[in-house]
Structures are given as C-alpha cells and as structure tokens.
Amino acid sequence: MVRRISYPSAEADAYLQKKSFDDVAVAERVAEVIANVRNQGTAALFAYTKRFDGADVDESNFRVSEAEIDAAYSQVDPSVLAALRRACENIRRFHEKQLRPSWIEPEADGTMLGQLIRPLERVGVYVPGGLASYPSSVLMNAVPAKVAGVPQVVMATPPGKDGSINPYSLVAAKEAGVDEVYRMGGAQAVAAMAFGVGLKAVDKITGPGNIYVTLAKKQVYGTVDIDMLAGPSEVLVIADESAAPAYVAADFLSQAEHDVRAATVLVTPSAALADAVEAEIARQLATLPRREIMEQALRDNGAIFIVKDLEEACQVSNRFAPEHLEVLTEAPFALLGKLTQAGAIFLGPYSPEPVGDYFAGPNHVLPTGGTARFYSPLNVDTFQKKTSLIAYSKVRFDRDAKDIIALAKAEGLDAHANAVAVRLEK
Numbered sequence: 001m002v003r004r005i006s007y008p009s010a011e012a013d014a015y016l017q018k019k020s021f022d023d024v025a026v027a028e029r030v031a032e033v034i035a036n037v038r039n040q041g042t043a044a045l046f047a048y049t050k051r052f053d054g055a056d057v058d059e060s061n062f063r064v065s066e067a068e069i070d071a072a073y074s075q076v077d078p079s080v081l082a083a084l085r086r087a088c089e090n091i092r093r094f095h096e097k098q099l100r101p102s103w104i105e106p107e108a109d110g111t112m113l114g115q116l117i118r119p120l121e122r123v124g125v126y127v128p129g130g131l132a133s134y135p136s137s138v139l140m141n142a143v144p145a146k147v148a149g150v151p152q153v154v155m156a157t158p159p160g161k162d163g164s165i166n167p168y169s170l171v172a173a174k175e176a177g178v179d180e181v182y183r184m185g186g187a188q189a190v191a192a193m194a195f196g197v198g199l200k201a202v203d204k205i206t207g208p209g210n211i212y213v214t215l216a217k218k219q220v221y222g223t224v225d226i227d228m229l230a231g232p233s234e235v236l237v238i239a240d241e242s243a244a245p246a247y248v249a250a251d252f253l254s255q256a257e258h259d260v261r262a263a264t265v266l267v268t269p270s271a272a273l274a275d276a277v278e279a280e281i282a283r284q285l286a287t288l289p290r291r292e293i294m295e296q297a298l299r300d301n302g303a304i305f306i307v308k309d310l311e312e313a314c315q316v317s318n319r320f321a322p323e324h325l326e327v328l329t330e331a332p333f334a335l336l337g338k339l340t341q342a343g344a345i346f347l348g349p350y351s352p353e354p355v356g357d358y359f360a361g362p363n364h365v366l367p368t369g370g371t372a373r374f375y376s377p378l379n380v381d382t383f384q385k386k387t388s389l390i391a392y393s394k395v396r397f398d399r400d401a402k403d404i405i406a407l408a409k410a411e412g413l414d415a416h417a418n419a420v421a422v423r424l425e426k
C-alpha cells in the first residue's frame with residue numbers, strides 16, 4: 001500500500017521535489033472565495049459556511065456568545081478538562097521561556113540604541129474543525145499569543161452542520177484567554193479576518209489548517225502577516241532494526257488520520273524493518289476508525305525509502321524537511337547534528353508525535369510542504385514585533401557625520417547627505 005523507493009533514484013528525486021503548495025486548481029478556488037468575501041461581505045461569508053460546513057450562520061449567531069462558552073463547561077468530561085488544563089500549563093511554561101525583554105543600551109557618550117519588543121494588537125487564530133475538532137490547536141495558538149501579551153485574540157473555527165462548536169474547543173478558548181470566537185472556517189474565514197468582514201480586521205493570522213486554509217493564508221499575506229504555511233500534517237520516521245515495527249506503524253497512522261493529503265514517510269536501511277512495518281500498518285488499520293482517510297493518505301502520499309545507512313537517511317530527511325521527524329534508532333542523539341531541516345524532532349521510542357501534538361509543551365503548529373527549511377514552529381515571537389530605537393548624542397553625531405555623508409553621496413542621495421551636513425557646526 002505504501003510505495004517503496006530506493007535511494008538515490010529518479011523516483012526519489014521526484015518524490016522529494018514534490019511541493020504541496022503548488023496546487024493551482026485549489027489556489028484558484030481559494031482566490032475566488034477570498035474575492036467574493038472581500039467584495040460581497042457577510043452575505044458571501046455566510047453562503048460559503050452553508051455550502052462548505054452545512055451550517056446556518058448569520059449576524060445573530062456568527063459570534064459565539066459568552067453564555068454559550070460558559071455552557072460548554074457543563075458539556076465536557078471533567079477528566080478531559082483536567083487534562084486540557086495540564087496541557088495548557090505545559091504549553092504556557094514552555095512558551096514563557098521564549099520571552100525576551102526589550103533593551104535600551106546607554107553608551108558612554110550619551111547615545112542610546114535599543115530594541116522595543118511589543119505584542120501585536122489584534123491576532124486571528126485559526127482552529128481547524130473539518131474532519132475533526134482541534135481543542136489542542138486552540139491552546140497551541142492562544143497560549144503563546146497571550147504569553148506574548150496580545151490584547152485581542154480572535155478565534156475562527158468551522159461550525160458543525162447544526163451550527164455548534166465543539167465544547168472542548170470552547171472551554172480551551174476560555175482557559176487560554178481567547179477574546180472573541182467566530183463560527184467560520186476555511187478560506188472564507190481567513191478572508192473575513194484579513195479584510196474585516198463581519199468583525200474588525202486582524203493584523204496577523206496564525207494557525208494550522210487544510211490546503212484551503214493554508215493557501216488562503218498565503219494569498220492574504222501582505223494585507224495581514226501570517227505565521228507560516230502549516231498545512232496537512234507530515235511525519236518522517238528514521239528507523240533502524242532496533243525500532244519496534246508496531247511503533248513505526250502506529251506513528252504513521254496517527255498522522256495519516258488527519259487528512260487524505262497527510263504525508264507519512266519511513267526512511268530505513270533495513271528492508272526487513274520495512275516489511276514488518278507494512279505488515280503492522282495493515283494489522284493496525286483494521287482496528288481503527290477513519291480507515292478510508294488513512295488508506296488514501298498512505299496510498300497517495302506515503303513512502304518507504306530504503307537507504308544505504310543512517311547517514312543517507314539524514315540526507316533524505318533534510319531534503320524532505322518534514323513537519324515532524326521521529327528518530328527511532330539505537331542511538332538517536334548521535335544523528336541530531338546531521339538533522340538540520342525539521343519543524344520538530346522526536347527522539348527515542350517514548351516520544352511519539354502525539355506527545356508533542358497534545359501535551360509536552362512545544363508548539364504543534366509547524367511548517368509543512370518543505371517550508372521547515374525556512375519557518376520555525378509557532379512561538380512567542382510570532383505574536384510580537386520589534387521596533388528599533390536610535391537616540392544619538394551630539395558627540396556621536398559629530399564623530400560619525402563624515403562617514404554618513406560619504407555613504408549618502410556614494411548612493412547619489414545628496415538630500416540625505418544634506419540632512420546630516422546642516423547639523424554640523426560651521
């Protein structure tokens with residue numbers, strides 16, 4: 001069911017070059033949704049919600065009321081709420097370590113240089129809700145936003161057919177300090193937050209989603225900022241013969257169940273392990289719901305690479321640049337220095353990806369589609385911006401003026417040179 005690819009080969013090159021954000025047909029559909037929401041306002045937004053989510057939403061129920069959020073507490077299992085609170089605390093503690101102070105450095109001649117770090121004012125967090133609901137993504141977005149000090153955190157998530165929002169997502173929103181919750185999903189929600197349709201526009205949109213959500217974020221970038229392209233989930237497992245085939249198979253399926261577009265990759269020097277993992281996948285698939293989604297994901301996007309050794313396995317992994325990288329080898333830390341391209345790295349048999357998806361503390365909003373080459377996990381900096389501070393003293397100004405004038409003249413920008421020259425004593 002999962003294609004086997006030897007490495008190096010032309011087939012390997014083709015697989016590793018595949019870029020999941022190059023889907024022109026989806027991009028065109030997304031562009032149409034964005035344009036219609038932008039031009040026609042809430043009429044288009046609510047019509048898309050009816051069409052894609054099957055829900056009747058209008059001005060009267062678009063924003064989720066405080067009463068509905070409070071009522072959600074009576075609909076959740078107290079033991080799950082307790083787990084959610086523990087997860088929230090772990091995520092908060094991890095992200096608080098990322099905080100950095102503003103600084104202003106007075107120098108001996110009276111000059112002051114510095115960097116102010118301030119929270120963004122209004123951020124829209126997207127929480128997926130199509131095939132499954134993601135209370136964990138509420139925490140992963142909103143907790144770092146609040147740690148960063150964002151005063152207005154707006155949450156968008158698609159409603160179910162009856163218009164309801166998953167009660168666990170609502171209690172997670174309250175626990176994390178979300179300020180406004182709206183019933184909307186997909187590209188139409190991204191457009192509404194970017195262009196201020198039905199709500200005040202946001203400055204930045206963060207959060208994961210399917211291909212429609214992710215291409216919509218890409219298309220509104222520039223009107224607002226975005227965090228990254230956090231699309232359909234991916235896991236790449238590097239394993240040797242010491243790995244338990246049942247663990248590798250289970251970790252494959254745990255990501256395949258997210259989306260038919262999810263990608264699951266095993267890279268191993270052991271053909272025997274590959275055979276055992278395939279047998280385990282077939283066995284475990286039969287015991288799990290969402291079987292059709294997983295089978296399609298494995299068939300369309302799954303791969304097992306047979307490599308010469310673990311050194312080569314690291315090369316394949318770096319070329320793929322996975323969202324999640326699991327290292328299930330005898331000495332996982334020995335490979336760490338060679339693994340340079342991944343959103344998050346999970347080492348050893350007791351760090352399966354769901355530990356990070358839900359609980360450990362690091363963020364589960366991660367770059368996909370090869371974009372881990374240049375994006376970082378969602379973090380506190382995502383929700384802050386920096387402003388530089390320059391306060392020159394007269395002594396420093398007089399000292400540097402000649403250099404600045406010379407550089408301005410070299411660029412042919414005489415007015416710049418003049419703005420310095422006029423301040424010099426004759």
Ligand SMILES: NC(=O)c1ccc[n+]([C@@H]2O[C@H](COP(=O)([O-])OP(=O)(O)OC[C@H]3O[C@@H](n4cnc5c(N)ncnc54)[C@H](O)[C@@H]3O)[C@@H](O)[C@H]2O)c1
Nearest residue numbers: 128129130131185186208209210230232233258259365366
């Ligand atoms: N990279 C990450 O950090 C990360 C984290 C969590 C989840 N994810 C991913 O998030 C995604 C969640 O996907 P989901 O679908 O369950 O929820 P979603 O909320 O992302 O998408 C649902 C929305 O997609 C839109 N949609 C669906 N079919 C459409 C169509 N044919 N045309 C136009 N719009 C359409 C609808 O508006 C619907 O509301 C998965 O791909 C999962 O792997 C990624």
Ligand SMILES: N[C@H](CO)Cc1c[nH]c[nH+]1
Nearest residue numbers: 134136137233234357364
């Ligand atoms: N694996 C997802 C990121 O790709 C995160 C998640 C949330 N819930 C379960 N999993």
Ligand SMILES: [Zn+2]
Nearest residue numbers: 233254255357
């Ligand atoms: Zn997951």
